[in-house]
Amino acid sequence: MSALAEDRLRHETLKDEIARIYGTPAVVIDLDKVEANIARLQAVCDAKGVANRPHIKTHKSPELARLQIEAGARGITCQKLGEAEVMADGGIDDILISYNILGEQKLGRLGHLQRRVRMIVAADNPVTIAGLPQAAEIAGRDLEVVVECDTGRQRAGVETPGEAVELAKLIAGSKGLRFAGFLMYPPEDGWARTQVFLDTANAGLREAGLEASIVSTGGSPNIPHIGELKGATEHRAGTSIFNDRMQVAAGVASLADCALTVYATVVSRAGPERGILDSGSKTLTSDSGGLDGHGHILEYPAARIAKFAEEHGFLDLSASNDRPGVGEIVRVVPNHVCVVVNMVDRLVTVRGDRLIGDLPVAARGKLV
């Protein structure tokens, strides 16, 4: 048997094993690729002299966060308090929440969390800042707050350096709060104007006798830009631990770098050019990421996942000479991997063609 045929055969054995133990759809990560992706991001950060603070929204797993810390990350980024609680329980002790935290319930939880671990939170408005001292009081020590700045993404964040400085002063003047710096998420083509924003804001800080000890940038598609912003101290990248079709389309990863695939079974072949996968929007989600088709099928690259029902992936096989039969298992690289991980309670783990086990997605579904 040729090496290629042997390799293919070994992978068919793995598919059968996963189907027998876990059933399909199964969301599978290759730990060899995960480790390589973690090391690659850390090496970029190290080379550029920017601390690595990966965003755990992609993997939602304390075990994988610990791998990131062991590889050299300074701490982690979370989007939700519930994620931060799970990560603190998992032994992570330096956490940035890149989100406005509002309301008595969350401020109480934040205070209790800050008793245990270093917490940094973001704010882009006076209402958020007015609430945060409640958390600091519960914690019994100062809470670090970064001002979220918008340099073109039109999401959260103040839109001018002047507003950023005003909020910095408000934070610095609030009992129990410490102004820590700026949180930024530059558009991929917006690093030059982010520099202008930061320089202007820093000048305003100096006049006010303040200083930004943290300047955090974000985004996996921004990894090639790490180090470009003078004054940046940290970077938050999430997706790069697994990668996906969007990262490949953005030119920052190859298909071989995609560590997560969905093992799906063809359950129907009603027409010659049609098929149905057992993975629909409940597994792969409707988040297309602006790409054509809802995933890349490794075994049938010319097949198109045309649309979804919740439990049905509609295959358009018209462009594919090779076509899978009913019962065949295929591997799908999703368009957007972060949202797929959030659909499952555990990730099946492999190394190459070898089944390892599974990993709980402990921070899955933490909306609050």
Add this chain to the structure above:
Amino acid sequence: MSALAEDRLRHETLKDEIARIYGTPAVVIDLDKVEANIARLQAVCDAKGVANRPHIKTHKSPELARLQIEAGARGITCQKLGEAEVMADGGIDDILISYNILGEQKLGRLGHLQRRVRMIVAADNPVTIAGLPQAAEIAGRDLEVVVECDTGRQRAGVETPGEAVELAKLIAGSKGLRFAGFLMYPPEDGWARTQVFLDTANAGLREAGLEASIVSTGGSPNIPHIGELKGATEHRAGTSIFNDRMQVAAGVASLADCALTVYATVVSRAGPERGILDSGSKTLTSDSGGLDGHGHILEYPAARIAKFAEEHGFLDLSASNDRPGVGEIVRVVPNHVCVVVNMVDRLVTVRGDRLIGDLPVAARGKLV
């Protein structure tokens, strides 16, 4: 104070209570509306002489399935074996799985489930039918199988009455299997051709000495058509228990019939015409259902949820004279309610302005 002002005030109190206890985003159902929606569907089925077999994919809760059975439903429909297992554990004993079940792992589970409750499964191909006797053997009794037919939706299902009859004969000739009838999901404008399909298939069955004891139709947008197909015995509707913006757009429900809303907090108002909700695709999902905007905000009907990041709902407030401030809680009617329920571990329950408690979404995330 006017009655209207009192009503508004009482609802503000409820919002604060939910935020304090559960935090936002909170996915909330009004049990008064749920019960009314259950009763309305049952009344239509009763009036038309068609048995009600609601699809539990919408609520994923055995407690709500029991309410449906108590109201008169014959049984339930599930899409996944894992859902059926949860429902059987919750006391439901008559379950149709409207899906091709394949693979040794699932066939084993199906057999064990069939020992406990009446199971009916769907098949649209010989590979599926070839596997099902394994389940029947484990169960120790015949398994009822319906043939899934496609009358225009281009999802799963055989495309011709001839194929349907061939599969019926294959089922009838398989050890341990009993041909039970046809599973159909007519497009809303496809009931006439569904009748032709069914009549032709029934003629073929008679020639083969077979009979369809179940003819199942499906879909909440199809509720106005219940009873239209001569020979139909059952209907499967899911969404109507909660309703959503898609049902309103389809003209089969009003906003007042929408029993589920997402309570979301405005966390940022970076620009005068922009805002950010704490509910993004991780709560409301990217499933737009083909509608403009990603949800209807009850308090600000002219505000548009323009797009999503995972934890950010991007508000376009340009058309809204009234605009919410940071910290304000609003209620969002989602575009597609079934996928929202799958994002949460529990639903908060209210009756009108009164908080009741919460309900586990016990069959959430059952992909397998």
